[in-house]
Amino acid sequence: MSQYGCxxxxxxxxxxxxxGPLTVGAVAINSVTDFxxxxxxxxxxxxxxxxxxxxxxxxxxxxxxxxxxxxxxxxEWGIAASLTLAAHRALLGLAVVPACALLDGNINFxxxxxxxxxxxxxxxxxxxxxxxxxxxGDQNSVTIAAASILAKVYRDAEMVKLAEKAPEFGFSGxxxxxxxxxxxxxxxxxxxxxxxxxxxxxxxxxxxxxx
Numbered sequence: 001m002s003q004y005g006c007x008x009x010x011x012x013x014x015x016x017x018x019x020g021p022l023t024v025g026a027v028a029i030n031s032v033t034d035f036x037x038x039x040x041x042x043x044x045x046x047x048x049x050x051x052x053x054x055x056x057x058x059x060x061x062x063x064x065x066x067x068x069x070x071x072x073x074x075x076e077w078g079i080a081a082s083l084t085l086a087a088h089r090a091l092l093g094l095a096v097v098p099a100c101a102l103l104d105g106n107i108n109f110x111x112x113x114x115x116x117x118x119x120x121x122x123x124x125x126x127x128x129x130x131x132x133x134x135x136x137g138d139q140n141s142v143t144i145a146a147a148s149i150l151a152k153v154y155r156d157a158e159m160v161k162l163a164e165k166a167p168e169f170g171f172s173g174x175x176x177x178x179x180x181x182x183x184x185x186x187x188x189x190x191x192x193x194x195x196x197x198x199x200x201x202x203x204x205x206x207x208x209x210x211x
Contacts, residue, residue: 006030006062008098009143010087012109013042013151015079017176019169019195020159021068022082025151026090027143028063028098036060039145041138042152050149057146064147065093066154075198081116083109084124091126100130104137104144166192166210 006028014022036056038049045053058064067089069082077085087110091098103109108131112124137144156175163172168189174182176194178201186195186203192210195201 006096006098007100007102007143008091008094008096009102009137009141009145009147010090011042011104011138011144011148011151012083012086013148013155014176015083017196018178018182018199018201019071019171019192020162020176021070021155022074022079022086023066023068023151023155023158024083024086024090025147025149025154026065026067026087026094027057027061027147027150028094028096029061029143032142034060035142035146039142039149041136041145042148043138045149047156050153053146053149054153057150061146063094063096064150065090065095066151067091067093068155071194071196074196077116077120080109081112081120084112084116085120085122088112088122088124088126091129092123098126098129100132101126102137102141102144103131103133104141104148106133106135108133162194166194168210169194 008026008028010024010026012024067086069086074082110126112127117124134141138148159171159175169185170181183202190203191197
C-alpha cells in the first residue's frame with residue numbers, strides 16, 4: 001500500500017565517470033529521527049563503512065529505490081538528461097508516493113524538457129514534484145546522504161561485475177573514473193561498449209578487441 005506525505009532524498013553517483021552507468025539513489029522517509037549512526041557523504045566513508053550502512057538504511061527508511069542510465073543512454077541524451085532519466089526511474093521504483101523531494105546540488109534535475117519527455121522510455125510523472133535543492137546535500141541532509149550511500153554501493157558492485165567482463169580496464173579499482181592505469185588501458189585497447197563513447201577520452205579512436 002502506498003504511503004503519502006513522504007519526503008524523498010535523491011543523489012547521484014557516477015556522473016563524472018567515463019565508463020559504467022549513472023546511478024541515482026532515492027530514500028523516502030516520514031521522520032528524520034532514529035536514523036542509523038554513521039550516515040555521511042558516501043565519498044567520506046570507506047567501502048566497508050558504506051556496505052555496513054546499507055541494511056540499517058533500508059530498515060530505517062519508509063522505502064528506497066535505485067535508477068540508472070546506461071553509457072549508451074548517456075551518449076544519446078547527454079549527461080544532464082540522463083541524470084533526469086535515472087532520477088525518474090528511481091522515483092518510479094519507490095513503493096510510496098512522495099510529497100516532495102530533496103535534491104543534492106542547486107539544480108532541479110527532475111525537470112525534463114519536451115524532447116526528452118517525448119522520446120525517452122520512461123514516465124516523467126515526477127517532473128512537477130515539489131523540490132528543495134540542498135547545496136552539499138550529501139553532507140547537510142541525512143536523507144540525501146543515505147541515498148548517496150545506497151547508490152554508491154550498488155554502482156560499485158556493478159563496476160566490479162563489469163571488471164570480470166573487461167579486466168583490462170581495472171573497473172573494480174577505478175569504478176569507471178579516469179585513473180592513470182585506466183588511461184593507459186584506454187590508449188592500449190580503445191574504448192569498450194561500457195565507456196561513454198561520445199565523451200572526449202583517451203583511446204576513443206582505437207579499435208577495441210574485447211567483447
